Amino acid sequence: MxxxxxxxxxxxxxxxxxxxxxxxxxxxxxxxxxxxxxxxSKVAMCIGCHGIAGYQSSFPEIHKVPMIAGQNAKYIGAALTAYAKGERKHPTMRGIAQTLSDQDIADISSYYEKQAAQAGATAVAETVAQPSAQVAELLTKGACASCHGANYSKPIDGSYPKLAGQHPDYLYAALKSYQTEGNPVVGRGNAIMAGQVKQFSHTELQAMAKYLASLPSELRTVPQSKFR
Structure with missing residues (x-):
């Protein structure tokens, strides 16, 4: 018993x-x-632009919105914070960023960093096409690889963006924004980038943007529906 x-x-x-x-x-x-x-629910406001392949913005000029799936979370967070503070001037992005808490920004950034891999993106090639002598000289003059890393897809710090494979028209518009001063709704307040970019003509910026966009990349636009 x-x-x-x-x-x-x-x-x-x-x-x-x-x-x-x-x-x-x-x-x-x-x-x-x-x-x-x-x-x-937090990324729902992002889908209307960043979840539509080929979607174009008309401000401050017509260009494709950046691919953010696969981008560094730390960079996305830094960019959203800069929009919220007005260090990056863009009325729509500032309006959105100002509604976000620090936790919202962290969650959204982490979501998009992982999204490309979850959608099946593969690792980028280690060997890439070399730029022309002219573009190589421009990239060296701007010391671009010193921050944005090998093949411009491995930044030395997560707060710097991956540039490889990004839309060329967006890269061009973004680079020009660092040259803009005194405009209440356009421009980016980063002293290091401004110092580098102001060395170049618009034609030179376009040449660099075209080459960077041609490189293999982890960046993607992952199509999403607002009505899921």
């Missing part, structure tokens, strides 16, 4: 432990689902 009682107690303990584990798994699953839903 005593042995049977011991077995019963042991079985009860096992069943109790199993139930506890099941409850913990269910709680974790529910939390993950809630977290996923929360992130989806």
């Amino acid at each position: 005593k042995k049977l009682l011991q077995i019963s107690i042991a079985m009860a303990a096992i069943l109790g432990a199993t139930s506890l584990v099941q409850a913990q798994v269910q709680a974790a699953t529910s939390a993950a689902a809630a977290g996923s839903a929360s992130v989806q």
Whole structure:
């Protein structure tokens, strides 16, 4: 009888432990689902531009909106913070960024950093086509690789963007924005980038942007529907 009682107690303990584990798994699953839903609600405002392949902005000039899937989370976060503070001038982006908390920015940035890989993007090639002598000279003059890294896809710090494969018209518009001064709605306030970019003519910026855009890249636009 005593042995049977011991077995019963042991079985009860096992069943109790199993139930506890099941409850913990269910709680974790529910939390993950809630977290996923929360992130989806945060990126909903991004999808209208960054979730449509080939989507073009008309401000401050017509250009494709940047691909942000696969971009560094730290850079996306820094960019959103700069828009919120007005260091990057863009009325639409500032209006959106100012509604975001620090946690929102962290969640959105992490989401887009992982999105390209989740959509099946592969690692970029280690060997790339070399630029023309003229473009190589321009890139060296601007010391571009010193921050944006090997093949312009491996920045030395996550707060710098991957440039390889980005839309050339966006790169050109972004580079020009560092040359802009005194405009209340256009321009980017980064002293290092301004110092580098102001060395170049618009024709030279276009040449660099075209080469950088031709390089293999992890960046993607992952099509998404607002009505999921």
